[in-house]
Amino acid sequence: MLKNYIKIAWRNIKANRLFTVLNIVGLVVGLCVCIMLFSFVNTELSFDKMYTHSEDIYRVNMETSEEYNFETWAELPNAVGPAMVQDIPQVKKMTRLIKDDFGVTASLKIGDKNFTENGLYLADSTAFEMFDFNFIAGNAKNAFANPHAIVLSQSAKERFFGDKSALGEFITVNNRDTLQVSGVYTDLPKSSVIDCDMVYNIMDSWMGTNVYWSNASYETYVQLEPNAKVAQIETQATQLIDKYVHKEGKYFTQFNLQPLTKIHLYSADIREGYSTKLGSISTIKSLLFLSLLVLVIACINYMNLATANSRKRRKSIGVNKVLGASRKHMLSLFYVETGILVLISVVLAFALSFFILPVFKSFTGNALGYQDLLATPILIGLGLIWLVVTLFAGSYPAISMTNIAPLSLVNKSKKKHTASEFVRKGLVVFQFAASIVLIIAVTIIIQQMNFIKNKNLGYDPSGVVAVSVKSAENSQQVESLENALNRKAYVERIAAVQSLPGADESGRSVRRISTDNTGMPIASCRTEGNVIQTLKLNLLAGSELPQSLAKGDSIIYTLINEKILSYLNYKTPEDAVGKIINTELGSRAIITGVVANFNFNSLKEDSGGYMYYKSNVAPESIRTLLVRYTSQNLQQLVNDLEQTFNENLPNTAFDYTFVDKHVAQLYASEEKTARTATLFSVLAIFIACLGLFGLAAFMAEQRTKEIGVRKVLGASVAGVTRLLSKDFLKLVGIAFILASPFAYWIMSQWLQDFNYRTPIHWWVFGLAGLAAMVIAFVTISFQAIKAALAKPVKSLRTE
């Protein structure tokens, strides 16, 4: 029986070429998107599950007090880990992870070559056991046996030493520490948040030996005894705060354990942390939703085309029923047919995935490898998709067609199937409503991105390059570089600063009076001056920080923004100039100038308080030169900067960032969302059009006689085209009416994430509706014009 079904189904598939091709193309596109996204989601969900003790490893996070807005931080004081191991029996091991220099790119000197490195960590040696470091040279046990040892990942080793052995070689970090290579390990898994490229012993540094409960900069991982009670350990850990921390130092109130396997996707609300490999569960959810939407649209296509085609199939269904076929027989036949078509589509889509993977990668920025497509869950998933799509897409056609009575065969009068027509129209409306929502969404996302890009940030990041000088051997080197650059024609202005806006400022707080317990958290940035002109900040009152300070001048000169000004309750900027400002920097700080607020962080957040300061006794060092340039030829600019840099800092790696690129980086994930959403919308509309094309073809065929009669009676080609298009365009109109409020609602929600957002313009909706209308019209008119141009005699003969 099954053989028979397959045979008949296969012949049906072959007999209806247009139907088959439209269906397969639609399904392949939909399935391909699903396969891509499922692979992506699968890799995202598999993060950090590969370690032997994954289940027992947790990151310790802490809840901060009101002073820090009750934020959750992933970086803790370095005393927390050791205290937990010592005081809580169920904590077996711990390791602290901290990036060298708190995450600023390191400059390495190896032999006579300089390198920059972003993945240089300090850690406790327990990290090797906890995270299954696989040593191919040296071993975990002795790696940190000698002082000043460093271990490298295989790819780092190859980058620095090529094929040569690295064991025993020396690496100078930031012109500060010289370390000896004691081991090489295979690269850590791609899907792990632990992304150490090189690790040296935290106990070789003051960061490990000088244990304190104040500064929170250390990611702390603990390994618990198997089946340990997590809640109980959290309570015990929190109790350590009362035990060890003075009342004034308690700016954190609680410790939480975050499972290692959850860090990758569930850290959106957790501040700090060093890993570069953070994903987001909300992205995963929206991608899943979008891919299912595309797949549903493809399934609807199938339903539509299959039921439209049923008119053709009516005879064979009727005959079968007269000859004794039961409902079950006919259901099986249709499901087999759907199953075969979907199977072909799944296979084609899977094959196609391999070809378009690079395109997908470059377009959406989602990193996926070929091996990710071959993962077991994906292969099982393919089977599941096949089954679900077959059952879902096949359901409506199978049920509606098997309901055709045997009588319809012998009955000469053709009964109109209003119910199935209604459903079919409903499905078209759904497809187009979904497409219109996507068009509106994409337009608004793009508008918002442009809004952000073009928004006046309060400073001008374009035309400024930041050159890292943090690894200079001494301040004379920095000065000579600055002087050399000042002589260049393309250099307009230079400011020596601690950090470019929004990167590595120090967190401080401003108090209204020095005895206040809490203040306003601000970002403070040391500078040697010229920031106003270099960054084009808007000076409201007072002046730029002094060009030079007399020796022995112990005053701290500050530039504050309006946020701080209003916190301090000054009525006008002028009122504040010359007044003392209370910060942790001491009592001798005065306000030299006030600048307008500027967005040093992402526009998703409100711009906070910011303070530049200049002082002879600054606790922070100068790490960056901000260079405002006039050159148009960026390659030449970079080459010349590098040459000048190397002449002045011969032992330091040249590391630079264009400030506008740094700003763009803040919106990288939104940019990715925008591109992904665009891709999905285009695909969804494409699939919906395929369906419409097929429906129009069937409709034209069904109305062949009517068209013939109308033409005999004198209808024009345009008239017939209009006649056939009208019905569909009406459906698109209904889709538009349904889609608009939903799109408005969902995009308002999305925009809520941004502190600064574009208004939603009415014309976006008009445009989306018009676009859908035009696309639908073009699709239909091809069929309509074809039908209208046919000779009427031909069409009349078909009845």
Added chain:
Amino acid sequence: MIKITDLEKYYATEEVRTIALNKLSFQVQKGEFVAVMGPSGCGKSTLLNILGLLDDPDGGSFIFNGIEVAGFNERKRADLRKHNIGFVFQSFNLIDELTVFENVELPLIYTGVKPAERKARVDEVLEKMQIMHRRKHFPQQLSGGQQQRVAVARAVVNNPKLILADEPTGNLDSSNGNEVMDLLTELNEAGTTIIMVTHSEHDAKYSHRIIRMLDGQKVTENVLTEYKSNTLEV
């Protein structure tokens, strides 16, 4: 074999109710060959649909093989139909996607006959209809006469007790038409009951009895050949 009494059927649209069968009564004996004639719209096709258990009457009684079937639901009717009734249509109604062999095999599949037996029976009936050499062809590759022979083969492959033929020669030229009528006569002579709807006086002459209808009612009945059933079964 068939006894209908006061059979009624209406077709209702929003505004009008058309009477298709108006208290129609007659009997057909086992082994008989009956032709039903009448102008278009007189209710012939409606009658055939009801006799073929494709449709149910709105009133009256229909006894088939001694069983009252007027109130049967679709499932029961389908079951009775597939074991007892063969259909021959004016437009052949062969399935285009199936070969001659597969078309004829279809009723056997639905009555659950085993593949080996199916093959034997299909071959036998194709042989009898002299279209064995065309068994692998698709319907479109055959002439009208050949297509109707396949349709007859399909109607008889299950050895039905009753064959209902709806203008079986309507789409055929006269020589092909005669061939089909000869076939039906042979089947009838072998014992199959046949009820045929036709417009053709020529074809009607092959039957034992002609029932003429007008406006859903029987107007005359001409007996051409006195048929003596060897049973008294009604």
